[in-house]
Amino acid sequence: MALMEILMRELWEISDLVVDYDAESLERRPVRRSQVVATLRDNGQRWAARIASRLPADDDVLDPDAVDRLLFRAHAEIQRLSEEFCQGERIWKVLGPLVEILRRQGVNPIRVVDVGCGLGYVVRWLARSHPDDDIQWLGVDLNKALVTGARRLAGEEGLQCQFRHANAFTLEQSAHVFLSSGVIHHFRGDGLRSFFAEQRYQEPFAFMHFDIQPSWASPVGAFLFHRARCQEALCRHDGYCSAIRAHTGDVLLDAARDPEEKFNVRLFDNNERLIPVFRVMHALVGIRRELDDAWCTALGSNARRLGKPI
Ligand SMILES: C[S@@+](CC[C@H](N)C(=O)[O-])C[C@H]1O[C@@H](n2cnc3c(N)ncnc32)[C@H](O)[C@@H]1O
Incomplete structure (x- = not known):
């Protein structure tokens, strides 16, 4: 080549x-x-x-069973990384203020769907930290073995959350909020545009997708980090590769732009000027225009971490 x-x-x-x-x-x-x-x-x-x-x-x-066992082990390793990067806390910073607004508006229950939940770390973290009767925590994944694993872990932890083996965009009851972590870089080009279009089509109140923030340092950081923290060769490779494939803020904004202008779309924690180790993750957030002011106010000092809406 x-x-x-x-x-x-x-x-x-x-x-x-x-x-x-x-x-x-x-x-x-x-x-x-x-x-x-x-x-x-x-x-x-x-x-x-x-x-x-x-x-x-x-x-x-x-061998599909061997592949599933391997993906299970790899996702267990991803869970450890999510714990270290405080992924649950980070998501709640953006989601929590929105939940408060939806509560005030009388939305009950509030359906939050984690797209591509894997072993359900984020859903389990949210259900454990916010076990509120008026929130339905639902993790959805195309991989049955991972969903079975997520259910078992939630059962052992005694958590009120659900997991479905399904396509997150064809659920019979649509989500009020779609979220994901570590998923969007798997969608490329037109696939990424469809990923956002399919969600807008379901008319949620918001969508928020967290992923690695690309930078000059992230491939080296990801290589060293996965080498040090993961045993599985697949996880070491894909973890490094994810940092190279991670979408820039511009690519995400362009793909998620709402032609009907029902959603304000912007980035959270995207700051390519910072020394990149301080902002390992960023998020693409879309929020219904009529909720935008209230949500920005409810974010408090974290509103500083938002980019300009498009
Ligand atoms: C990197 S993995 C999961 C990462 C997981 N969020 C975590 O933090 O451990 C991406 C997952 O997305 C799932 N996926 C992709 N498209 C999906 C869809 N439309 N509905 C449900 N799951 C989907 C895949 O099956 C895969 O398991």
Whole structure:
């Protein structure tokens, strides 16, 4: 590969290639290991191709149970990182003031949906810290094994929250608030635009999506951090890769812009001028225009962390 091609290519995360779902039934479709390895190798990702070539397969079809066990372990490691980065507290800073406003407006129950919840760390944190009867905490994921794991953990912790194996955008009862953590960089180009359009279409009060903030330091930081804190080769690779794939604020704003202007869309904690280690995460927040003033006021001093709305 020519140098420019190598620098400009879109990297793959292994976890995105080793699972495939039927869009209607969400049943798993067989994935050929040789295909995953070839995709990674052809993209110049030799480290990732080596990891994929070692995954258990039967007659070249990846063993779905072994893949699920691996994703479970990888998500358990992601949970540890979320704990260290205080992801629950960070989300509540943005969500909490909105919950207060919705309460005052008499919304009951307030349905909060975590899109791509994985093992449900964020939902479990929120349900444990805010076990209020008027909030329905719901985590949704396409991966059944992760959802089963999330349910089990919530049961062991005695938490009032729910988990569904589903597409978060085709739930029979739509969300009042959509949120996610560490998910949006998995959506690229038109996929990212659809991700936001599908949510606006459901007419929630707000959506808020937290992810790594890209910077000159984040790939090195992510590499060292995942090397030090993760055992799974897949997690080490994908964690590093996530930092490279993380969307800039401009890309997020452009993809989430609301052509109907029902939502004010802006960034939270996006400050590329700061020394980047102080702002590891940022968020894209969309909020119904009629709630915007009240929400900004309710944020108090944290309103300083908001970017300009579009
Ligand atoms: C990086 S993982 C989960 C990260 C998780 N939020 C955490 O913090 O551990 C991204 C997840 O998003 C899920 N996902 C992607 N699109 C989805 C959708 N439309 N509905 C539900 N889950 C989705 C995938 O199945 C995958 O498990």
